[in-house]
Every structure is written in structure tokens, then in C-alpha cells.
Amino acid sequence: MLILYAGTIVLSAFLLFQVQPIIGKMVLPWFGGSAAAWTVCMLFFQFTLLLGYLYAHLSSRNLAPRRQAWLHAALLLAAALTLPIIPADSWKPGPGDDPALLLLGLLSASIGLPYFLLSTTGPLLQHWFAQERPGSVPYRLFALSNFASLLGLLSYPLLFEPRFTVQEMSTLWSAGFILFALFCAALALNGRGRTASSARPVPAPAGAPGLRDSLTWCALTAVPSVILIAATSHLTANIAPIPMLWVLPLVLYLLTFILCFESARWYKRWLFLPLMAVLTPLLIAGTTFPSLLPSGIAWPVLLFSVSIFAYCMACHGELARLKPAPAQLTAYYLMIAVGGAVGGLFAGLVAPRIFNDDYELTLSCIAAVCVVGAACYHRPAEKMQRGARIKATVFCTTLVGVLWGANAIWPSTPTAKARNFYGTVKVKDSQRDEGKVRQLTHGVIVHGRQFLDPQKRRWPTTYYGNTGGAGIAIAASRHGEGQHVGVIGLGAGTMAAYCRPGDVYRFYEINPLVIEFAERHFSFLRDCPASKEFALGDARLVLDAEASRQFDMLAVDAFSGDAVPVHLLTREAFAIYFRHLKPDGVLAIHISNRYLNMAPVIKRAADSMQRPAYLVENKSDPARGITAATWVLLGPRERLQRYAGLQELPAAPGVRPWTDDYSSLIGIIK
Numbered sequence: 079m080l081i082l083y084a085g086t087i088v089l090s091a092f093l094l095f096q097v098q099p100i101i102g103k104m105v106l107p108w109f110g111g112s113a114a115a116w117t118v119c120m121l122f123f124q125f126t127l128l129l130g131y132l133y134a135h136l137s138s139r140n141l142a143p144r145r146q147a148w149l150h151a152a153l154l155l156a157a158a159l160t161l162p163i164i165p166a167d168s169w170k171p172g173p174g175d176d177p178a179l180l181l182l183g184l185l186s187a188s189i190g191l192p193y194f195l196l197s198t199t200g201p202l203l204q205h206w207f208a209q210e211r212p213g214s215v216p217y218r219l220f221a222l223s224n225f226a227s228l229l230g231l232l233s234y235p236l237l238f239e240p241r242f243t244v245q246e247m248s249t250l251w252s253a254g255f256i257l258f259a260l261f262c263a264a265l266a267l268n269g270r271g272r273t274a275s276s277a278r279p280v281p282a283p284a285g286a287p288g289l290r291d292s293l294t295w296c297a298l299t300a301v302p303s304v305i306l307i308a309a310t311s312h313l314t315a316n317i318a319p320i321p322m323l324w325v326l327p328l329v330l331y332l333l334t335f336i337l338c339f340e341s342a343r344w345y346k347r348w349l350f351l352p353l354m355a356v357l358t359p360l361l362i363a364g365t366t367f368p369s370l371l372p373s374g375i376a377w378p379v380l381l382f383s384v385s386i387f388a389y390c391m392a393c394h395g396e397l398a399r400l401k402p403a404p405a406q407l408t409a410y411y412l413m414i415a416v417g418g419a420v421g422g423l424f425a426g427l428v429a430p431r432i433f434n435d436d437y438e439l440t441l442s443c444i445a446a447v448c449v450v451g452a453a454c455y456h457r458p459a460e461k462m463q464r465g466a467r468i469k470a471t472v473f474c475t476t477l478v479g480v481l482w483g484a485n486a487i488w489p490s491t492p493t494a495k496a497r498n499f500y501g502t503v504k505v506k507d508s509q510r511d512e513g514k515v516r517q518l519t520h521g522v523i524v525h526g527r528q529f530l531d532p533q534k535r536r537w538p539t540t541y542y543g544n545t546g547g548a549g550i551a552i553a554a555s556r557h558g559e560g561q562h563v564g565v566i567g568l569g570a571g572t573m574a575a576y577c578r579p580g581d582v583y584r585f586y587e588i589n590p591l592v593i594e595f596a597e598r599h600f601s602f603l604r605d606c607p608a609s610k611e612f613a614l615g616d617a618r619l620v621l622d623a624e625a626s627r628q629f630d631m632l633a634v635d636a637f638s639g640d641a642v643p644v645h646l647l648t649r650e651a652f653a654i655y656f657r658h659l660k661p662d663g664v665l666a667i668h669i670s671n672r673y674l675n676m677a678p679v680i681k682r683a684a685d686s687m688q689r690p691a692y693l694v695e696n697k698s699d700p701a702r703g704i705t706a707a708t709w710v711l712l713g714p715r716e717r718l719q720r721y722a723g724l725q726e727l728p729a730a731p732g733v734r735p736w737t738d739d740y741s742s743l744i745g746i747i748k
Contacts, residue, residue, distance in 0.1 A: 082261065082264070082265060083203055083206075083207050083265065084222060085261065086199065086203060086258065086261040086262050086265060087199060087200060087203055087204075087222060087223050087226065088222065088223070088225075088226040089226070089254065089257065089258045089261065090196045090199035090200070090223075090226075090258050090262070091196075091199070091200065091222075091223040091224070091225075091226035091227040091230065092226045092227065092229055092230040092233075092254075093196055093230065093251060093254050093255055093258060094193070094196040094197060094199075094227060094230065095227040095228075095230035095231045095328065095332070096230040096231070096233065096234060096238075096251060096254075097163065097189060097192075097193065097196075097251055098119065098120075098123055098231075098328070099231070099234045099235075099239075099325055100163070100234070100238075100244065100247050100248060100251060101119070101163060101165075101185065101188065101189055102115075102116055102119050103239075103244055103741075104164070104165055104244055104248075105119075105165055105169075105181065105184055105185070105188075106119075106645075107616075107618065107643070107644070107645030107738070108169070108170050108171060108616070108619065109171060109177050109181055109616070114177075114178075114311070114430065114499050114500055114501060115177070115181060116310065116311070116314055117307050117310070117311050117425060117426045118177075118178050118181045118182060118426050118427075119181070119185065120306075120307050120310070120422055120425075120426065121182070121307075121422040121423060121425070121426030121427065122181075122182055122185045122186070123193070123422075124303060124415075124418040124419045124421070124422035125419045125422060125423070126190065126193050126194050126197055127197040127415050127418060127419070128412075128415040128416055128418065128419035129194055129197070130194050130195070130196070130197025130198040130199075130201075130415070131197065131198070131201055131411050131412045131414070131415035132412055132415070133194075133198050133202075134198045134201040134202040134205065134411070134412075135201070135409060135411070135412045137149065137150075137202075138202070138205050143209075146266070147266040147267050148266075148267075150198075150202070150262070150263070150266045151263045151266050151267060153191070153195055154195055154259040154262060154263050155259070155263075156191060157191040157192045157194075157195045157255070157259065158192075158255065158256055158259050160191055160192060161192070161252040161255060161256070162248050162249060162252040163188055163189050163192065163248055163251065163252060164188070164245075164248055165184055165187075165188040166187070166188075169183070169184040169187070169188075170619060171615070171616070171619075172615070176499075177499050178426070178427060178499055192255055195259075195262075196255075196258070199223075199258075199262060200223045200411070201407065201411040201412075203262075203265065204407060205407060206265065206266075208407065224332045224333075224335040224336040224339070225336050227332050228329055228332045228333060228336065231325045231328050231329050231332065232325070232329060234325055235325050235742075235744075238250075239741075239742050240742045240744055242740075243737075243739035243740045244738075244739045244740070245739055291400065291402070292409075292413050294400060294452070294453060295397060295400065295410060295413040295414060295417065296413050296414075296416050296417040296420065297417065297449045297452075298393045298394070298396055298397040298400075298417065298449060298450075298453060299393070299394075299397065299413075299414045299415075299416075299417030299418050299421070300417040300418070300420045300421040300424075301389075301393055301421065301442055301445045301446045301449050302331065302334075302389055302390040302393045302394065302421070302446070303417065303418045303420075303421025303422055303425070304421040304424055304425045304438055304441075304442040304445070305385075305386060305389050305390065305439070305442045305443065305446060306327050306328070306331050306386060306390070306421075307421070307422060307425035307426065307438075308425055308436070308438045308439035308442055309327055309382050309385065309386050309439060310327045310328075311425075311436070312365055312382070312436070312439060313326075313327070313378070313379065313382055326379070326383060327382070327383075327386050330383055330386045330387045330390065331386065331390050333387070334387060334390040334391045334394045334395075335394055337391070338391065338394040338395045338397065338398040339394075339398050339401075342398070342399070344391075344395070345391060345392075345394075345395025345396075345398070345399075347395075347454070350388055350391055350392040350395065351392065351450065353388045354388055354389060354392060354443075354446065354447055354450070355447075357381075357384065357385045357388055357389075357443075358443045358444070358447070360381065360385075361381065361382070361385045361439070361443060362440055362443070364378065364381050364382075365436070365439060365440075385443075389442075389443065389446045392446065392450045393446060393449065393450060396449075396450055396453035396454070397414070397453075399453075400453065424438070425438055430497055430498060430499060433497060434495050434496055434497050434502070435495060435497060435502050435504075436497075436501075436502055493505045493506055493507055493516070493599065494595065494598075494599055496591050496595075497591075498589070498590070498591050500588060500589040500591070501520055501589070502520070503518070503519070503520055503589070503591045503592060503595055504518070504519045505517070505518055505595055505599045506519070507530070510700075511700070512529075512700055512701050512702075512703065513529050513530070513531050513534060514529070514530045514531065515527050515528065515529055515530065515539075515703065516528050516530055516599065516600065518569060518570040518592075518595060518596070518599070518600070520589075520592070524540060524705070525569040525570060525592075526539075526540060526569040526570020526571070526572050526596075526600065526602075527539045527540045527570070527572075527703055527705075528570060528572070528600050528601070528602065528703075529703060534703075535601055535605070536575050536602075536605055537575065537702060537703060538572055538573075538575040538576060539572060539702070539703030539704060539705075540572060540703065540704070540705045540707075541572075541635070541668060541670060541705055541707035541709075542572045542573055542575070542576075542707075543696055543699065543702065543704040543707075545696050545723070546694060546696035546704070546707050546709060547666050547668065547694035547696070547707065547708070547709020547710070547711055548573065548576075548633060548666060548668075548709065549576070550694060550709075550711065550718075550721050550724070551631050551633065551664045551666035551709070551711055551713075552576045552631060553721075554631075554664050554711075554713060554717045554718055554720075554721065555630040555631035555662075555663060555664040555713070555717070556630070557630065559580070560578075560580035560581050560582060560608075561578070561580075561581045561582075561630050561631070562581070562582045562584075562627070562628060562629050562630050562631075563576075563577070563581065563582070563583045563584070563629060563630060563631050563632075563633070564583075564584050564586070564627060564629040564631070564632040564633070564658065565583065565584070565585045565586065565632075565633045565635065566586045566617040566632070566633065566634045566635060566636045566646070567586070567587065567617075567633075567634070567635035567636035568585045568586075568587040568592050568593060568596055568612075569592065569596070569635065570595075570596050570600045570602060571585070571596040571597075571600055571602035571603040571606075572602055573585075573602075573633060573635075574602040574603050574605070574606035574608070574610070575602055575605075575606075577606040577607060577608035577610075578607065578608060579607045579608065580608070581608035581609070582608060582609045582611070583606065583608050583609070583610050583611070584610075584611040584612075584613065584627065584629075585610070585611070585612050585613070586613045586615075586617035586620055586621070586636075587612065587613070587614060587617075588614070588615060588616050588617070588636070590614060593612060593614065617634075617636055617646070618645055618646055618651055618654065621654050621655070621658055622654050624658070626657055626658050627658045628658070628659070628660050628663075629658055629659050629660065629663055630659075630660060630663050630664070631659075631663060631664045631665075631666065632655055632658060632659055632663065632664075632665050632666070633666045633667075633668070634646060634655070634665070634666070634667045634668065635667075635668040644736070644741050645738065647667075647676065647679050647680070647683065647736055647741075648683070648736045648737050648738050648741065649682075649683055649686045649735055649736065649737050649738075650737060650738045651683075651738075652665075652683045652684075652686065652687050653687070656687055656689075662713070662714050662717065663713065664711060664712070664713035664714075664717065664718070665689075665711070665712040665713065666709055666710075666711050666712075667680055667709065667710045667711075667712075668707065668708075668709050669708050669709065669710055670706070670707045670708045670709075671708075674746050675746045676710075676746065677693060677708075677710060677727055677730075678727075678730030678732070678733040678745070678746060679730075679733060679736055679746060680710045680712075680727070681727040681728070681729070681730045681733075682730055682733055682734075682735040682736070683735065683736065684710075684712050684727070685735075686735060687712070689712045689713070690712065690713075690715050690718070690726060691710050691711070691712050691726065691727040692710065692711045692712075692718050692724040692725060692726055692727065693708070693709075693710055693724070693725045693726075693727055694708070694709045694710070694711060694723060694724055695707070695708050695709075695723075696723075710727065711724070732745055733745050733746065
């Protein structure tokens, strides 16, 4: 029976965290592949976990063991009947839909009941185990559960994603759930050692946790939950919205649970409190001024990984130190789930609506220091010695002082700033040697820049210079008559600098804030003498629903932070692009990236379309506001070979073609 208990807990935890990146990869392309979409997914996972823990707590206290067993078995059967976990196309968002609420509804309908049942397993089986073996301490099973969760997460990017399609992973996961349901139902219906008296309310034992204990447990889980989501959002928004960077923070988060609940020897205050003091200003500086970090993917990922581990280790170390007797086990786990859900709710739904910038990471760092400091004083019998208390107080007050000092020298206030589901958009004016310029940023990535001098304001700047990929693609696709141009990703509207009378420019943009800011704060669109059209929504979905537009040139520049959303680079996406291009049209894809080499992916997609692909790299030219950029152009050889600086992409046999069912970053990380 011990083996069956351990095996069921391991399988449930593995499936619980394996399904998160699987379902994320299925549905995120429908929501622009944005970091915010993954944040909402994490909110759903945490809230469902809370419901599972609440069910375990209430059913254990209010139902006789046999009734609880039959109820749980019936729910397991109902969950099995909802398989496989494949979302219906009817959940795809349309213009004007609230993406956050729609995504929550989609997740509830597709994986809600199976995920709910998996989330109940940890506390419920530990409760049954404690009943059947009086005097035993089941907290080691919690560490085992987190270890299995860690395996589930790590196996996805390393084993499953590179080898299996999404459909195959869905089938394997569904088979694993059926096996889990059989094991769990067997444990529920066996019920040896569980008596009816165990379901009747009993007086609270001496020293039972009170309101203060419950609030402390909740705070020690809510704060690291916000840190986890905020740090993951920054990584996926400014590096790549891909499962590998969803998984890594969760792995570190779970690892801290494993270490802290396995043994008290892993968490040392003398190490983690000073480490938090050092990391907080570094993290704030790294998120505000990313150029301060060395180039490449390793350093920012390392900084965020160490920070997540340190903050979560401190909070979870104090949480483990304050764990109650096994009799209060389900209440303890319930408050842990409440804290996680509160943190997820704040980061996923509240923060984007009350803040006009990404403040939650900074605020959660400060909150972690305060909460850990308060936990150090919790329970008088366990207070630190006087010298340690003084050090903790000095640490907290010094750190808060440093943060307020940093706030005093914060960058100047931008001209305009707003935030929504898709992130933070800012407009800021600055004086440069070449003149006064206005800049649009999404997160920390520049999405357009314009000279304010009337003589220069129609110059195509940043990534769209005349000698770069955008300028060459425009020139190569002109035929004398009016040019029909499609642009995926509006930015500041810089591509409109190329328009002429008689041209038609159609812009596809998912974020309504970007359209508002481009029209209000930049003049590229106002100065454009061509006919202009706007399509709001994910470009992939909008183009798929439209009749062929017969573009002369189609530019794909829909960056999500610093990375092109994966669903815009699949073979199926390229088929849609070429359906909308004329036979001699040119497809231009912007692939500038500090962390990923997208060229092999584009080459494999071009091969599937039987089109040549040319790499265009231009250097920066500050005098004209040009930024170094990398583009790939797909089009007729006779049109593109006339331009200097183009290099045909070599074969990429080491990279498997990306499809809607398969993609992996292994092999393209710089």
C-alpha cells in the first residue's frame, strides 16, 4: 500500500505539471503567443489547485470515508470521459473579445476537471495515509510530490517536446491520466484503516494554528507566486514566449519546495537573507536597463534563475519551518493554495488593470523581504537571538532605503505610458546628437523611433532602413503601379514611410494600444499619402479567415518582446502568407534577436514552399536613426538577386521543420 500511495502521488504530480506546457503550447498561438497569455494560464493552474485543496480539506472533514471514496471515484470517471485534452476551435478569440477571460474559459472547458482531480491528490492521499498509519508524518510525501512535478516539467523540453508532436503528447498524457485514475480509485475504495469517526468534527488540538498562522502561511506562498509569474513574464516577453522559459522558473520554484520540505538543513537564513539584499537591486537594474547585462541568453536567464531560487527558497524555508502537526495538514495545504491563488490573481488579472507599467516584480521583491523578515519573528518560542533579530531589522530597513533611493534616480517620465493584456507600451522623447527623437517601446524592446524634425520625420528609421531588408523588399516588389503592402506588426507605423499615392497598406496588429499610440504620438501614418487599412487581432487568425489579399509585399514584424511568436514561423503560417501574396510577391521576415537564431527555421519553411530565402543584415547608422537589423526575404530570384548584400541561406539539415504540431528551440539558441 505504501508503494501504491507513493506511486499514485508521483504519477499525479508528474501529470499535473506535464499538462501545463502541453496545453500552453496548444492555445497560446490563438492569443498572439504573448507572455501575458502564459501568465493567465498560470493563474488558472493556481486557482484550480486552490479548488482541489479546498475539496480535499472539506471532504475530509465533512464526509464519511466511504462517501468520500465513492464521490472521488465518480469524479475520476467523469474526468476520464472528458479526454483527450484538445481545445475546440470555437474558443479561438475574435476582435473585441477579452483575451484573459476567454482563455480562462477555454482552459476550464478543456482540462478543468482532470486538472482539478490531479490537484486534489497530494493533500487527499497524505490525509488518507496519516489516517491509516496513526503517528506517521506524511510531509515527506509532499517533497516526493514536488520531485515528481519537477520531473514532469523537465521532461517536457528535454524529452517530449523535441520528439513528439502536440497531438502525440496529448494522447500520451491522456493515457497516463487513465492509469492514475485507476490507481487513485483503488486507494479511495480500499479505505482500510479509515473509520467513520475520522470524518466527525473533533476539537482543535492544543496549539492549533490560528488566524495569524494562516495569514503567515498565505503570505509566504503568495509572494513567491507573484515573483514566479512576474519573472516568467519578463523572460518570455523579452527573450521568447516558448515552453523552455515557462518551465525553468517553475522548476526552480518546485525545487525550493522539495528542498525546504525534505529537510531543514537546506534553508539557511545567514545565506539567503543577504543574497536577497544583493539580488534585489541587480534584478531591478536588469529589468529596467537590459543593456547593462552582457549579450546572449545566458546572463539574463542566470540572473532571473538565481533570483527566483533565492526569493522562493527564503519564503518556502520559513513556510516549512512553520508547518503544523499532521492533524492540521489539509488546512495547512489549503492556505498554501490560497496564497498561490492570491498571488496568481494579483499578477494575472489585477496588476495589468491597476498598473501602467510592469511594477509587480519590483513590488514582490520588496514584499518578499518584508514577509520573510516578519516570519523570522513568528512564534515566540522560535524567535531568533537578539543579534540575529537586529541584523534582520537592519537588512530590511537598508534594503527598503536602497529601493527608495533607486526610485529617486528612476528614468525620466515617458511622454505616454499604458498597459493591457499584451504588455506595457511607452512613448518617450529624448535628445540625441542627430536630433530630437520619439521612441515607442513594448516592455524593454524598441518598436519604433521617429525624428521630430519636420525635415527628417518621414525617414524610415530603426529596423526599416532603405538598405536593410524592409527597404529592399519594398523596392523589389514595386511594379510602377500602386503597390499593395501588408504589414504584420504595426509598431510606430514606420513602414508607412515608404508609401506613395495610389499604394494600399494594410496593417495587422493584435494590441489596440499600439494602434492608438502610433496614430496619436507618431506621424508616419498621418503623413502617408496611401490608402491605409487596419486589422485588429492576431495576424495568423485574421489572415486565415480572409480571402487572398494579393499583396506585392508582406512584412512579418510581430515581435512579442524580443522574439517572433512561434506560431508565425510554422509551415502552416507560411502557407497562409503565400496564399495572400502574388506569385511574384516578396515575403520579408524580421528576425533580429539577441538570443535566438531564427534563420534555420525560416530556411526550412522556405524549402517547404519551394522558395529561395535570402539573409539581409544591415549595420546601424545613427545619423539616419538606423538600427542594425536582420531580415530574411523570400521571393523570385530574378527580383532579389539584383540587390547587393543578400546572401542565400544555406541548408539547415539539423533543424526539424516547425509546424503547428511541433517546434523546439534546441539547436537555434545563440
